[in-house]
Amino acid sequence: xxxxxxxxxxxxxxxxxxxxxxxxxxxxxxxxxxxxxxxxxxxxxxxxxxxxxxxxxxxxxxxxxxxxxxxxxxxxxxxxxxxxxxxxxxxxxxxxxxxxxxxxxxxxxxxxxxxxxxxxxxxxxxxxxxxxxxxxxxxxxxxxxxxxxxxxxxxxxxxxxxxxxxxxxxxxxxxxxxxxxxxxxxxxxxxxxxxxxxxxxxxxxxxxxxxxxxxxxxxxxxxxxxxxxxxxxxxxxxxxxxxxxxxxxxxxxxxxxxxxxxxxxxxxxxxxxxxxxxxxxxxxxxxxxxxxxxxxxxxxxxxxxxxxxxxxxx
Amino acid sequence: xxxxxxxxxxxxxxxxxxxxxxxxxxxxxxxxxxxxxxxxxxxxxxxxxxxxxxxxxxxxxxxxxxxxxxxxxxxxxxxxxxxxxxxxxxxxxxxxxxxxxxxxxxxxxxxxxxxxxxxxxxxxxxxxxxxxxxxxxxxxxxxxxxxxxxxxxxxxxxxxxxxxxxxxxxxxxxxxxxxxxxxxxxxxxxxxxxxxxxxxxxxxxxxxxxxxxxxxxxxxxxxxxxxxxxxxxxxxxxxxxxxxxxxxxxxxxxxxxxxxxxxxxxxxxxxxxxxxxxxxxxxxxxx
Numbered sequence: 001x002x003x004x005x006x007x008x009x010x011x012x013x014x015x016x017x018x019x020x021x022x023x024x025x026x027x028x029x030x031x032x033x034x035x036x037x038x039x040x041x042x043x044x045x046x047x048x049x050x051x052x053x054x055x056x057x058x059x060x061x062x063x064x065x066x067x068x069x070x071x072x073x074x075x076x077x078x079x080x081x082x083x084x085x086x087x088x089x090x091x092x093x094x095x096x097x098x099x100x101x102x103x104x105x106x107x108x109x110x111x112x113x114x115x116x117x118x119x120x121x122x123x124x125x126x127x128x129x130x131x132x133x134x135x136x137x138x139x140x141x142x143x144x145x146x147x148x149x150x151x152x153x154x155x156x157x158x159x160x161x162x163x164x165x166x167x168x169x170x171x172x173x174x175x176x177x178x179x180x181x182x183x184x185x186x187x188x189x190x191x192x193x194x195x196x197x198x199x200x201x202x203x204x205x206x207x208x209x210x211x212x213x214x215x216x217x218x219x220x221x222x223x224x225x226x227x228x229x230x231x232x233x234x235x236x237x238x239x240x241x242x243x244x245x246x247x248x249x250x251x252x253x254x255x256x257x258x259x260x261x262x263x264x265x266x267x268x269x270x271x272x273x274x275x276x277x278x279x280x281x282x283x284x285x286x287x288x289x290x291x292x293x294x295x296x297x298x299x300x301x302x303x304x305x306x307x308x309x310x311x312x313x314x
Numbered sequence: 315x316x317x318x319x320x321x322x323x324x325x326x327x328x329x330x331x332x333x334x335x336x337x338x339x340x341x342x343x344x345x346x347x348x349x350x351x352x353x354x355x356x357x358x359x360x361x362x363x364x365x366x367x368x369x370x371x372x373x374x375x376x377x378x379x380x381x382x383x384x385x386x387x388x389x390x391x392x393x394x395x396x397x398x399x400x401x402x403x404x405x406x407x408x409x410x411x412x413x414x415x416x417x418x419x420x421x422x423x424x425x426x427x428x429x430x431x432x433x434x435x436x437x438x439x440x441x442x443x444x445x446x447x448x449x450x451x452x453x454x455x456x457x458x459x460x461x462x463x464x465x466x467x468x469x470x471x472x473x474x475x476x477x478x479x480x481x482x483x484x485x486x487x488x489x490x491x492x493x494x495x496x497x498x499x500x501x502x503x504x505x506x507x508x509x510x511x512x513x514x515x516x517x518x519x520x521x522x523x524x525x526x527x528x529x530x531x532x533x534x535x536x537x538x539x540x541x542x543x544x545x546x547x548x549x550x551x552x553x554x555x556x557x558x559x560x561x562x563x564x565x566x567x568x569x570x571x572x573x574x575x576x577x578x579x580x581x582x583x584x585x586x587x588x589x590x591x592x593x594x595x596x597x598x599x600x601x
Contacts, residue, residue, distance in 0.1 A: 085555050087486065087516055088523050113551040118486050118516030125485065137512065151512035158483050158511065187585035188331075190482075190512045190540035195585065197539065200332040203388075204538060211418040214451075215538070217481040217510040233335035234363075267335040268366070271579050 001164040002124045002156070004149045005048045005106060005132040009035050011141045012181070013052040034181060041173055042135075046165040047149065050132065077106035079132060083119060084112040084143070090122050099126070106130045108146040111138035120147035121155050135174050136192065140183050150174075150191040154218060169224035197227035200273060202236020205229055209238060231263050232273030247276065249283055259286050318552060318560040319528045320545065321504060322348050323357040325374075326386050327542060328532035333582050338370040342377050344533070344574055349378040351570045352561040353545075355404065355528075356381045361396035362388070371400040384446070387438075389430045394438045405438040406446045406476070407431065411463045412454035415480075424459070428466045435470035448476035448506065453483045457495055464499040474502040474528065479517060482510030482540070486520040493524035504528030507543045509535060514543040515551050522558055533571050534587040541586070546571045 016031060035051075042049045086094045086109070098105050107128055109119035116138060120131040134141055137148025150171060156163050175185055175192050187195040197220040199205055207214040208227065220227050229243045237256045240263065244251045251259065262282050267273055274282070325341050328334070336344070345356050356378065358371045375383045384404035387393035397405050409431050410416050416427055431447065438445045447467045452460060467475055477492055484492075484507065496503050505521035505528070507514040518529050535544030549564040575583055 087519055088555060088557065091487075113519075113554045114515040114547050115513075115519070115551065117512040118520075121485055121511075121513070122487060125487070148512055155485065155511035155513065159485060188540055189585075190509055193540065193585065195332065196510075198332040199538070201330040201538065204330075207419050211414065213481075214414060214419050215481060217483055217539075230332035232332065234330050264364075268337060271335050271337050271340070272582055273333050273335060 001162060002128070003048050003130040004046075004153060004163065004165070005050055005130060006042050006134055006149055007050045007108075007132055007146060008042075008134045008136075008141075008178075009038065010050050010052050011134060011145055034177065038174075038177055041170060041177070045167045045170055045174075046163070048130075076104065077130060078104055079106045079108050081108045081144070081146075082110050083107075084110040084115065086119060087113065087115045090119065095123075095126055098128075102126075102128050106132050108132040111143040111145070111147070116143075116147040117151040117155070120152045121159075124152070124156060125159065125161070135171075136178060136183065136185060136189070139186065139189060140178065148190070150223070154191050154223070157222075158217060168222060172224040191223055194225065197225050198230050199227060200230040200232050200239070201234045202239050205239040205242065206236060209242060230273045231279050232267040233264050235260060235263055243279060244283060247280060249280075251283065255286060259283060262286060317527070318522055318558050319354045320352075320549075320560065320562050321355040321357060321384075321528050321530050322353045322532065322545060323506070323530050323542065324348070324532040324536065324545075326357040326359055327506075327530075327538070328536040330538055331536045331541065333584075334536065334578075338366065338373065340577060341370050342373050343577060345374040345381070345383075346377050347570055347574055348533075349381040351566050352563070353381050354561060355384055357384050357386055357406065357530075358400075358402070360386050361400050362390075362393045368396065368399050371402065375401065375403075387434070389427065389434055391434055391437055394434050397438070397443075398441055402443055404446055405443045406448060407434050407438065408448045408450050408478075409463065409467075410450040411459055412451035413459075414454060415451045424462075428463070431463075431466060432470050435467070435472055439471060444474075445470070445472050446474045446476060446504070447472050448478050448504075450478050451480040452477045452492065453479045453481070453488070457492070460492060461495060461499060464496050464501050468499060468501055472501070474504055476504040476506050476528075476530070477521065477526070478506040479508055482508035482514065484517045485513070486516050489517045490520045490524040493521045493526045497525040502527055504530060505543075506530040508537065509540040509542065512540070514541070515548050518543045518548055519551060519555060522552070533574055534583070536586050544571075 039049050083094060107123045109116045123131055133146030133149045135149055138145055153163055153165050171192060178185060185192055187193045199208060204215045229239055231239055231243050237260055240256050240260045263274060329336050348356055358374045359367050361368045361371060371385060382403035384406050385397040385400055385402045386406050387397055389407055389409055410420060416422060416424055435445050449463055464475055493503050503526040505518050505526045507517040531545040531548050532542040533545055535541040546567040549560055549562050549567045552558055552560050553564045575587055
């Protein structure tokens with residue numbers, strides 16, 4: 001079973017200054033506390049955690065704290081880094097060179113060509129036992145940090161490979177910890193982003209209502225996220241119907257087309273999708289509240305929450 | 315050295331990302347900028363969306379000096395007729411090829427889909443436009459199903475097919491094999507990659523390495539879910555890896571994305587365009 005090694009702590013640790021001043025000591029303490037939770041969380045999901053030597057007791061995992069055992073920082077592995085531009089030559093050059101000693105090699109491809117995740121996946125699919133990277137990948141720590149491990153893990157799952165990882169629905173906690181540490185994680189970041197399961201296009205909403213796998217690479221719950229409908233320029237009648245139903249409104253069929261037209265006009269005029277409040281106002285403007293029936297329902301798991309992209313627009 | 319031909323779909327698939335709603339004037343401006351940057355083909359929109367969209371596509375066609383304009387269509391004759399109103403250079407037909415798309419979404423049979431493809435392709439070609447066909451959800455179709463669809467398209471006179479990785483599930487080795495197989499049927503191949511597993515750029519590069527000449531991109535990598543293959547990131551990566559040339563220069567692409575980002579409402583851009591500096595420079599633990 002492949003091992004995915006998270007380097008986040010080491011990457012953070014090397015940018016922390018030595019604790020000479022009072023302020024720096026406080027920063028180090030905050031980091032040690034943060035690191036303790038990070039290690040526990042990563043272990044809970046099944047990742048291997050690379051721990052900086054100075055932190056091995058200060059922020060060891062619960063098990064390590066109990067036993068007092070000091071885990072080896074890297075184990076008997078030689079790290080193969082770089083290889084950023086090896087995509088075209090992976091099959092013919094890179095893999096053949098290391099295949100014979102793969103059981104001692106920890107692959108940590110760089111991301112200068114935007115291919116780190118792909119290279120890590122190729123390595124593991126070939127039978128390489130271990131890759132190193134970090135949660136969030138180069139978007140958080142720069143191109144030398146290695147692949148984004150959450151992308152590698154989900155890609156392997158999609159290929160039917162057992163990674164031994166569990167509890168990936170805890171990934172939003174990892175996102176929260178990284179945010180707490182000062183990182184800005186894009187809402188559209190693959191696997192981690194809060195809006196990666198927001199859907200607006202009429203074709204996609206219709207498809208997901210019929211069968212979610214048609215337009216989703218994996219169920220959102222797998223990574224602790226939810227899908228939600230956003231209405232806007234690209235919505236269709238089904239989107240309007242489902243969105244209204246999730247907000248507790250049952251629209252007359254005849255009204256859907258009219259409301260859709262208004263939704264599209266408003267979205268285009270404000271160059272942005274609609275907020276929930278805007279959509280509700282629009283439904284009420286077209287059809288007075290007393291003419292609508294109210295009953296909040298769930299529609300094929302399509303949550304009615306508005307993507308945060310539009311929240312500020314209400 | 316083979317040349318990569320960029321087919322930009324910012325104005326169609328990119329705009330479908332929740333949060334975006336380009337005004338007509340903005341679409342025309344973005345199209346002009348893409349044209350000036352050397353983009354060969356601009357997928358300008360979906361004519362079936364209505365008269366406003368059609369008028370915008372017509373204006374885009376007039377505004378672009380060299381880029382060819384294409385329209386996106388479902389496999390419906392009515393959609394193709396809407397496209398005629400825009401006089402595009404290229405009419406693109408979206409043809410689902412996976413079992414699940416055909417059975418669970420369209421609720422029909424593969425034979426019916428291929429029959430519709432033949433009818434729509436013949437109609438689309440009847441006014442002189444080039445016809446291209448997109449294989450939707452190609453990453454969930456078997457090699458035999460892809461081969462059958464490619465041969466059917468070829469029989470309709472189609473010379474270019476789009477390999478659409480609709481939910482971003484391709485891995486580089488799989489996309490390489492799919493492109494090689496399609497090339498053997500005698501069609502040109504275009505790759506349309508999504509970034510659900512962070513591999514849109516790598517999969518597009520691998521498709522090029524296997525013989526695909528056309529690559530779909532969007533500005534800032536915008537698109538459904540985690541987005542599409544970004545124009546600036548792709549051209550930069552293609553330049554680094556070599557073996558190919560691209561009419562769109564990587565530095566120009568980056569400049570284009572920087573400039574175009576200023577034309578959009580900032581709340582729309584929020585979360586896109588990491589490579590433009592957004593997100594970098596964060597100071598862990600306030601350092």
